[in-house]
Amino acid sequence: MIEIEIIQGDITKLNVDAIVNAANCSLLGGGGVDGAIHRAAGPELLKACIPLNGCETGKAKITPGFRLPAKFVIHTPGPIYRDGLHGEPALLESCYKNCLDLAEANGCETVAFPAISTGVYGYPWEAATEIAVKMVQNYPAQKVKKVIFCCFSTQMEEIYTRIIATSH
Template sequence: MIEIEVIQGDITKLAVDAIVNAANCSLLGGGGVDGAIHRAAGPELLRACIPLNGCETGKAKITPGFRLPAKFVIHTPGPVYRDGRHGEPALLESCYKSCLDLAEENGCETVAFPAISCGVYGYPWEAATEIAVKTVRDFPARKVKKVIFCCFGKEMEKLYREKVGRTVGRG
């Protein structure tokens, strides 16, 4: 079973095996966490993303972390929320599964996730955090030992803590 930790902080500062980038489908950088990761990793990240030829929503691709303390960046485009009846829940679940699959394939024991699709993509926080926590809990991990949900703000941190169902230490 994967240990789950919830923290509030800057995902680009975490010394873990992999951080997840809530990317857009181009993988060429953007706003929010995507832009922050690209800035912190340096121009090498963009150069590594170009030959990946983008990524479909719900899938994931991996690059080195370059100037980040994380060894890898796992990029996943989350769904843009419309009304929850256009496959958004399944696509969001697939983001988490695809990232964990890549983490397993690359020998990662620690993975940090942002709140995928909860920014400009408009996914309702309550539903998104429930999908995130359930998907991580149900994942049949072999190598991944710990997942950190790294929240940008206090409100999101509180929601994740409620979903995890217990208070855990800060990282």
Template sequence: MEFSIIQGDITAFTADAIVNAANTSLLGGGGVDGAIHRAAGPELLEECRRLHGCETGKAKITSGYRLPANYVIHTPGPVWHGGGAGEEGLLASCYRSCLHLAEENGCRTVAFPSISTGVYRFPLECAAYIAVREILAFSPIAKTVQSVTMVCFDERTKAAYEAALRHAQQE
């Protein structure tokens, strides 16, 4: 499985599935979540209403509608409360849940944003390490997923993911 890290706009990224850093209602919000809902159009909100939310660390899938992706995989990441509330395990579960859901739905290409590092205040370096670790751990068991791309909003985020990848490759 190929793994790459780029800087860009996930709403413009062509993939079988893009991941939405959603809230538990799945009804849109700020940041990546709001951008994905705006780009996909009102049909995404209608489908999300029928899903009745999603637990933190889990994932649900919808159509991509007006996005250049067939699917949107929605995963509510954890809010950072200092690290003692199971946040790291929940974030790892987000990545695993999304990758398994991508496999189950025949997705060959998947794009992730940096989950929980915006308004949820998860420390970027820690989140990047968890994301890279989970994606690399999934690689040997991937049957359908052939390519995973981290689509980073800015240069600082991209640099953190690149550093995490270098660190993981040295372990």
């Protein structure tokens, strides 16, 4: 079973094998965590993303971390939340699964996730956290030993802590 750690902090500063970028479908940078990761990794990240020709919602693609402490960046566009009735839960679940699959395929033992889709994409925090925690807890990991949920606020950290405490 994957060890889970919850922290509040800056995902771009974490010394892990891979950090997950809550990207947009273009993979060419944006706001929020996506912009922060692109700024911290340097212009090489954008150059590495251009030939990937974007990424569909729920899928994932991997690049080197360049100037980040992380060896890799796994980019995944999360769903834009409408009302939860347009496939959003399955797409969000797919983001976490595909990121973990890429981490496994690239020999990553430590992976840090932001709260995918909970920023400008408007996914309700509780629902998104439940999906994230369930996917990681049920993932049949071979290589991934530890997942860090890197929260952008104390409130988000409290939600993760509570959901993990009640999910065992």
